[in-house]
Amino acid sequence: MSYLFPNYGRIPLEIVSGEGTNVFDDRGNRYLDFTSGIGVCNLGHRPVQVKSAVDHQLEKVWHTSNLFESSIQEDVAQLLCQNSGGDAVFFCNSGAEANEAAIKLARKFKKKHRMISFQQSFHGRTMATLSATGQKKVRDGFEPLVENFEYFPFNDIDAITQLTGDDIGAIIIEVIQGEGGVIPANQAFLKAVEKKCKELDALLIVDEVQTGIGRTGVPFAFMHYDIKPDIITVAKGLGSGFPVGAMIGSEKLIGCFSAGTHGSTFGGNPVCMSAARATLNVVFTPSFLIEVNRKSELIMNKLDQLNKLSLVKSVRGKGLMIGIELKLEAKEVLADLRKKGLLVLPAGPKVIRLLPPLTIKESEIEEGLSLITKTLEEKETIQSV
Ligand SMILES: Cc1ncc(COP(=O)(O)O)c(C=O)c1O
Structure with a gap:
């Protein structure tokens, strides 16, 4: 039982x-x-590095809430930005929440309702992120989905080149599809995706939940390719087992997430942040x-x-x-x-x-x-x- x-x-x-x-x-x-x-x-x-950082934090304070300032969040955010080319970070507790934040930010910033993702992709289990996921088995039974997600074939330059519409707010992509079968994107395909985002005035969201934090031999897997995302999402490896996710955004997006627009009670929790700071100090070396x-x-x-x-x-x-x-x-x-x-x-x-x-x-x-x-x-x- x-x-x-x-x-x-x-x-x-x-x-x-x-x-x-x-x-x-x-x-x-x-x-x-x-x-x-x-x-x-x-x-x-x-x-050992993460254990001693967490032990140290456990002796200080476990939770404070985001109503107060947090220098430890600032430290982790700085490490993430300096190693990704991003400019600001929102902390949450999981990969799905990081992608949920990215989808919300893209909607609010662009005010355009269509979003493109890819077949076999996986972006999480919340309503918006399962709607973004290009695997039917993940979406089945949860209809009606969050509307206006479309799934394009991965690594298909022709298909993405033919995409049109002034109502597209963002394209979300894993540069190596993880759950979908460990499928790396081709360089030319990712360049075509980036070019299409520029042409349509849409944001490029790179989901690095599985590929980020050194997993592929660089801080973030998009660095294997010659592209610059507007938003990067991370989780998994960030806290070495402590639950932490993050959305990293470029400068133009900062004002869009003004006070009261988005939040999380536990996001940026000091114990998780101590684990993340210690992890990044090792991995980004x-x-x-x-x-x-x-x-x-x-x-x-x-x-x-x-x-x-x-x-x-x-x-x-x-x-x-x-x-x-x-x-x-x-x-x-x-x-x-x-x-x-x-x-x-x-x-x-x-x-x-x-x-x-x-x-x-x-x-x-x-x-x-x-x-x-x-x-x-x-x-x-x-x-x-
Ligand atoms: C690429 C990708 N995005 C998002 C997620 C969802 O992350 P979480 O399970 O932390 O919500 C995963 C989890 O496997 C993932 O691999």
Whole structure:
């Protein structure tokens, strides 16, 4: 008997402790965690820098409300702006709330009702963000949706080039679609999206909830591409496990979110901010990001060997956000890996998604990848019999 709504398809495994890339279940079994709590624990489990910052904050004050000034919010906002090219930040508690804020800000600023997003995209579970999401299964049953969202094919330059209308307020996009299957955008496509925003006088909102905070080897994944968003949304990795989201906006938008227009009781909570400040001080250090890229190269080189297996369709991604597309259901492989002590994620029905902590050690990369290779080789043998 459970007192929880069954809205999650839960795996029969309870993680009771974690350190670095390792987690342990209630029977003492160890697992190598290549999920990071879905791209959240970017510095691994219980990183010492974040723990000591949070411990320190817990001794001072836990909550004050946004009726008062907050120098710790200012610190985190400065780190986010200086590393993204943005000019102002609104803090909230999740990725959906960051996107909700972006949608509201775009509506209020542009006063135009149509918004464009992309097929297979994922932007959250609130009414506006599920309406922006380009996956039918996420929207089904929740109609009537927030109106005027349209879903364009991802990486289709022709389709976006043909978009017209002086009633379009914004285009929202993940530069690497995460939940949709780890699908990186093409450079030319993103340039076409940016150009279209300029042509239509619409805002470009980049959803970096999964790709931001160093995950792809740069502070924000849009930096792999030669584009400049008007709004960037982040969450997941920002608080190392403490719930925090943020919307970063460009200068022209600042006046639009004047006092009383938008808010959140817990947004910018000092304990979460202490976790975020400590996290960013590590992740945005150039030497840290160089290491992420080195590890990414190591993993990609090793995964390249998987392409020889006939059940592997492709290996793709950037930094430490990696997808292995299979010709069979990913959940079969996930269960086998779990039995061998490795936790990985699905992304759609046929993609295995790897989001290991950015702090992963080389020995852990070796261990995890050899388990993946072994498991896929076993599957290949069974299939060919
Ligand atoms: C790209 C993207 N946007 C938004 C969200 C929603 O974030 P949250 O679950 O924190 O509301 C997610 C969550 O997976 C995401 O991957």
